[in-house]
Amino acid sequence: MFVDKAKIFVKGGDGGDGIVSFRREKYVPEGGPAGGDGGRGANVIFRVDEGLRTLMDFRYQKHFKGDRGERGRPKTMHGARAEDMIVRIPPGTIIIDDDTGEIVGDLTRHGQEVVVAKGGRGGRGNPRFATISNPAPEIAEKGEEGQERWLVLELKVMADVGLVGFPSVGKSTLLSIVSAAKPKIGAYHFTTITPNLGVVDVEEGRSFVMADLPGLIEGAHEGVGLGHEFLRHIERTRVIVHVVDMSGSEGRDPFEDWLKINEELVLYNAKLAERPQIIAANKMDMPDSEANLERFREQLAERAEERNYEILPISSLTKQGIQELLYKAAATLETIPEAPELEEVKQVEERKIFRHSEKEETPFRVYKENDYFVVESESFERQIKRIHLNSYDAIMRFARMLRRMGVDSALRKIGAKDGDTVRIGEFTFEFFEGSDYFHE
The missing domain is CATH 3.30.300.350 (GTP-binding protein OBG, C-terminal domain)
Known part of the structure; x- marks a missing residue:
């Protein structure tokens, strides 16, 4: 099962308590305070693991709590800080604070990490409060509570090539014949309701990851149909292969379909208009496809404002033009950056641990x-x-x-x-x- 959204609770470990203690040694009748500080609580850290592909693990475990810091000890021995809790997440995960809606992290590279809940500071032992007027205080602090919050995790599939198009245009069939992926294929709309990934091997040792993404419909940018469940995945793909049904089945106009899908992409994220796009004219084995393709080329040429799109006629059934499509996709990938340009993500400023100062003004x-x-x-x-x-x-x-x-x-x-x-x-x-x- 593909899981691409989850809501979880995280809590940093509480700090260990400081203690009140005094030296009790022979020949040292007034040894003074000797209580140790408590250790810092564990941070909860999310770290990217490229071996993961879904958020399935978070379906069964929704609470992550760091360990508490160790309590202070006598003889001014400090408690040990708790070991940080490392939680593995797949590349392409966006972490959002559920209360504020702010983005805590947008992690895409293997090993990249972010602290999502800071552990509490350890309490101070009584030596920290010794003064000239009170050299042996019986004062110690409890450990600070760790940061806690609810987070929403959203996964945007990390793929080199993304297949887009209206439902039932042949995206799943195309993926199944160019890779070892086994997407669900059926003669009805929305057969694919979650992304499918496959590794495509091209000659000369070249390969790339292709994603079959759920079909779009008009109004998807507003959440209609699969809406945002689909669109957030296309943001991560480096090259878009726009699959168009050239047979005009169900009385559809291939050019109008192509325009509507592009419009939905731009309305969702304007930067997608700049993403390299290859038009895969599919189902060329059907009777009316050649005439529709010719008309499609003419209509595209009439739009002088449009950039130059390359149209590759293919047939997933007869495998016509499939190899040429793969060569073109691989060649395009070699000319663009490894990561697509996205909107700048503003990280949430780290929440500062409270440190009281009696001199500062505290509102009450x-x-x-x-x-x-x-x-x-x-x-x-x-x-x-x-x-x-x-x-x-x-x-x-x-x-x-x-x-x-x-x-x-x-x-x-x-x-x-x-x-x-x-x-x-x-x-x-x-x-x-x-x-x-x-x-x-």
């Missing part, structure tokens, strides 16, 4: 909600999650930080008094007016 909002006074600030909530509020030193430090930020002053202005309950995130405190700290 205070308001009263029922019997609670609420302090709303993403920065404060992150900070409080990292503090072990189980010691006097830790509570005092956090209270001083809030006071310097102006939180206690703001609470007084809206009527907070001694003994009132204050909530910051998931934590609640009793406020004591005129004091330097909250009581947990």
Whole structure:
């Protein structure tokens, strides 16, 4: 089964906790703080593996969570950082943040990688908080939480040559006779509903990858029919082989079909108009094909604004002109870059790990909600999650930080008094007016 779209959840590993510890050695009665820092949590990294061709693996596993960093140890020994989680993806995968719609990465080359969820920073041990006034603090930080988000993965097939055209013009049959691929073939529209890939061997050791892409219909650029499910794959192909049914079966006009398909390509991505295109005039074994081909050439010549397209008459049934088509495709590939020119992809700026500074201005909002006074600030909530509020030193430090930020002053202005309950995130405190700290 070909899977070209998936939605998954990724989470970087949480950082390890820092610890409170003191030297306990003979002849060193006051050895001082010796708690180690916690290790950084694992990053979740997507890496391209050219051996993969679909997103099938993500159909069964949708959650990827990095390991937690190791906890700090006594004697100022830091915890080990967790080993990064490597997730293999096929070339041509675009990674999109599901919440913002921004592109996290567009990976096309083997070995290329991107960090999709950063691991959290390890918590600091108590030596980090030693000061002249408090040389033996009982303060340590919890590890920072790893970044987490939902991602949408979209695969755009990486092929040298892409076969395009209306349904039932013979694309699958053509691929089946020039390669070992076994696409589904039937006498009805949309027999092919997912891309098929095949390796085409040309004489003199030359070869290329050909993709049979699902048939287009009018309005595909707006999502009609298979719409975008098809069009995103054609962006990656270096050469377009436009297969046209010259027999005019079902009363269709070959030239009108050719115009409509090209129009859909350009409406989806204007750069596709510049992509090398070979017109494969198929089904030349049918009675009316020669006359239709002649009329097709005349109509094409009348469009003076059109660039010069090469038309190669072929028949997938009798194999007429097939070898010439392959030679032409191989020769065209040798004259163009290995990767097609695409619209510039703007990467999402890496989300910065929060590092609190008591001197910086941190925006917050205070308001009263029922019997609670609420302090709303993403920065404060992150900070409080990292503090072990189980010691006097830790509570005092956090209270001083809030006071310097102006939180206690703001609470007084809206009527907070001694003994009132204050909530910051998931934590609640009793406020004591005129004091330097909250009581947990």
